[in-house]
Amino acid sequence: MGRSASQDVLITLVVSAVLIWVMPLLISTYTLTVLVIYGMLGLSLGLIWGFGGILCFGQAAFFGLGAYTYAIAAINIGESTVPMILAVLVPAVFATLLGAMMFYGRLTDVYLGVITLVVTLILFKFVNSTAGPQYVIGKARLGGFNGIPGFQTLNVPGDPDAYVWGDPFFYVCAVALVIVFLLVTWLLRSSFGRIAVGIRENEVRMGLMGYDVAARKTVLFAVGAAIAGLAGALFANWGEIVTPNLFSLGQSAEIIIWCIVGGLGTRLGPIVGAAGLAYLKFMLGQQSMVDNTLITGLILVLFVLFLPRGLVPAIASVLSSIFGRTKRRPNASRTRRARHG
Amino acid sequence: MSLNRRELLGGAAALGTAAMLPKAVMAAGTIQLGSILDTSGIFDAYGKPMDQAMRLAVKEINDAGGLLGKQVEVAAYDTQSDMALYSQYAQQLTRQDRVDVVHGGILSASREAIRQTMRKTKTLYFYNVQYEGGVCDRNLFATGVTPAQQVEVLVPYAMKKSGPKVHILAADYNYGQITARWIQKFVEDNGGEVVATDFFPLDVSDFGSTITKVQQTAPDLIVAPLVGGAHLSFFRQWAAAGMKDKIPLASTTMGVGNEHKVLTPEEGNGIMVAYNYSQELETAANTTFKEKWQAEYGDTTAIHELAVSTYQGIMLWAEGVRKAGSVERDAVIEALETGISIDGPAGKVTIDPQTHHATVDVHIMEFDNQGMTVIETLPQRAPIDTQAVCDLQTNPDDNTQYEIEI
């Protein structure tokens, strides 16, 4: 990495502080909140796909699991602190089990894609068919297709009556994203992160060096799931309802599209892609000229064809060529290979 | 729950946001009506005609001089069949557009996604869709029919035509589960027996094994509250297996989104249903309504139950505003609670003050050549299911969706 760690942290903090101050002047905080949450979700896949080479077709499963865990725990506990923690832990544990099963089975690329897709489908189908009164966890009815409304939303820890919502909730989410971003940065700078990149590049070699590739991929997968789970819990708080759609393939598809459009192999790309496309979708809902699915599809096709590295790397290379900085040349083959991981 | 603190925080937040935002340009002296419907995505077969009906109703009001001398302006959002967008646009409507009333929501999940926002921001909310019943919220008016209203009349009629043994095939979600229970109750009340009940998630489209299973239970009648495009396959596969003339079918949902126009006469004829509206209603009100629709959109085939509910919902609200002489929420609620009624395309619709649901005419109908022929009209059926659990007159702070214990 070009910059030193402290520079990196400083730049991140300054830029995000400015953004957190300026953005609410342009877009309503309620919409911004969900953009931030989607950014976090995009980052979760960007981490495991872009830096670990694990293409997960079911990142939405962890998102949904986080949201449902939060909702169910919040109904049963009535205070949001423990549910928030559980919403991070449950997806992480689930991902650990799933990851161990897949990675120790030496499943790679397409096969990995199928398994994650299938697991997402199973979760979706299960949750979708829990409308009956027999599906209860503690006090919480799972609700099937209709989802779970009316749970305790985020409160100041220890004080269940002090709700955090509206603008304060936006700031909580934004700060959470900054913290997650810094953690990801730290992780990628650490040996663990560099080894993960090594595994993305060549699993066999890393195994022959003595690294337990399966274990490391499992851990990375779980970290990604934990981040997605946190995003899910925040989303549950934002929407005040959770529905099986969170688990849907459509949701998984969107996450993948965010990463592609934003730029794989970068930390910023998936966040930018997620926020940008979600905002586009929001704007499109205010017109009815062209079908919105069509536009999303076209964007994806055009990006794969003409800008396969995504926006952020493309902009970075344009900027560096303008300002002539001797930054490390972004490598096209890098992203390509990452995707085939 | 300390609502005060919440409202304080939230209120401050709303104020702060609004102050910073370029406020939506709105002409002074107009009334703002917010609409939030899926006009694209998988639910648009429901949402598009509802949107058309909403615009038709508003146009009619404006052509007649508006409300309280002001024109009604529409702020409409397409939620693209995406639940997350409901939350977002609800915030947009209430905090930025500051509308005076919101009409919309299709699925129960979408209603629950926006209901609390409406309540918190004190924005009057109309949910104009046939649904499972039981929502008890002073801020909400539900103008669609609920299961008891339909089932109470449909089941005895269908059993009389067929026999006492009933097999229920229901959509596996909130609506289907609750409706199935009501069907069971009325089957038993009428001296019948439910031999089996099966639930199907909304994406099930292969009913081969189900058709075999039904033949094993050998019922006299099938009541099928099945929902959506995938479930339509049941009616088709049922006919393809040659079962249609052997066991009669009744449904509380088939046709709500004009599904009967997709089935061929051979597949559809004879299926028994009970709704508030049918295009084939031979009343002056319906004829006029269809003429107006024809003039506006050129084609009346798209009109369905939910579109008419929406139209009636807006007319009820307008009536409430006229009576209150204001668009202010509490005044309008009080006016509506006097038991206001209007004469809509589907007959007289009256607000039930106790539940904020609607008392409507219910028509027993049979499919005939891709239309719904009215067999019998049962005037002014009250929402008895919701009435059993909800009394907003004695408990105005209630904010629950009850599951009605039968």
Add this chain to the structure above:
Amino acid sequence: MDLSFVILIEMLYAVASLVLISAGLAVVFGMMKVINLAHGEFMMMGGYATITAVGLGVNVFVAMLVIAPIVVGLIGLIVERLVIRHLYGRLVDTMLATWGLSLVFIGIATMIFGNTTTGISTPIPGFAVGDYQINGYNFFIIVVSIALVIAMFAVLRGTRAGLIARGTMQRSDMAAALGYSPDRIYMMTFFCGSALSGLAGAVLAPLVGLVPTSGGAYIAKAFITVIAGGPSLIAGLVSSATSFGLVSQIFTFAISPVIGEVALLIAAVILLRMMPQGITGRFFKGKM
């Protein structure tokens, strides 16, 4: 006795429809190592092509078996020329691009046909087996998929094109070295694969209500069946369709359709965990 016959037919039907759903995807994947995620939408378009043709007065069987495959095959050809051909050898990129295409097709179909469910009724009447009525159309689907498998086998075994195709499957560079342009082979393959998808969509259309998003219901199943089948085209297709079809029907009859679907998915996970290269990667290496 009657009941077991009826159940047997239902099982055969389940297997047959899986074969039908997956054939187009299997051809494209087997030959080109391209996973066409717009496969479900190709099926959807096959359905719409049939319904439109029937609406114009064409005989329903002609519409299903001739018009729909040709129309969808041509659409596939255009797609291949415009998009896929730039992405050969980039498995994940083709998946993403075809995913995008599937959304585009849904959008276009929505704009043309609207989201209202449409459909045609089944052209074959039901009949009685003892005390039971069964859907006569199930037989038609079973027959079509058997014919399809035989035809695929005959083409691959018995024709020059099949020989080239088998060669390409094994070593795509060899075919090129022998003077066959891989570009043309791929183009033809994609045409055939799309046509098969169109055929499947058309043949299944009378059983289900069609909406522009109908394709989504098929793609996951087809994807799972093809990948679990592994590298051998026909053996893989038939073996995995049989295993999944049987598993899902057994659970459907024993418990419920949802459990049947979940059982299929769980079977897929177990199968891939045990045989990461698919069934034929393990048992039928090097066969077709």
Add this chain to the structure above:
Amino acid sequence: MAETVLETHGLTMRFGGVTASDNVNFKLKAGELRCLIGPNGAGKSTFFKCVTGLLTPTEGHVYMRGQDVTGWQPHQIASLGVGIKTQTPNVMDALSVHENIWLAARRFHNVSEAHGRADEIIDRLALGPIARTELGQLAHGERQRVELGIVAVADPWLVLLDEPAAGMSAQDVDRMTEIIHELTRSAAVVIVEHDMQFIRSIAETVTVFHQGAVLIEDHVDRVMSDPHVRAVYLGKNS
């Protein structure tokens, strides 16, 4: 008497009906350099894969420094201090030379030590000028050399190399020979090879594989003059 570092007992590997490796008993002493030779399909690569954990043998056992490692994963075997280089260059193309070697060093050392070790190996292999270049942009010989660096940086006591000289220029081969000799100072080395020129230049004892089994095991000169071996290489049955 030097310690036995690698030993196999009755190692057998069958693929379906084909026996690719047939009851191989093999012994390697510390500090020894051994070449495995044989015509294509003789089973030397299968043997190599069974020893390195890339394949699990059907029958028989593999011992390293007396420990039974049969059925271990490659990473477990590597963790013992065994350096492995596969036939095709197996490196991280998008990473620089330094990063590649650092990653290997990091497995057994902490971050800063790993940097020191990596720099040292880069110096030793004269990779300094290209240390910051990504491997994807290097020539074949350089990539092979980097892979040897990856093996060497971990200080292995046993090194297993599959065709290290394949596809290299004469000059590259010379340098390779040098590096391998250097490795033998601290480790026992097994080389799978069929380039006779290279073997003559490097080996003392060679093991000849034929039809999955060990045909002969002797000093390189005697092996080369053995009529059996000649027959095998010329494709005649003796």
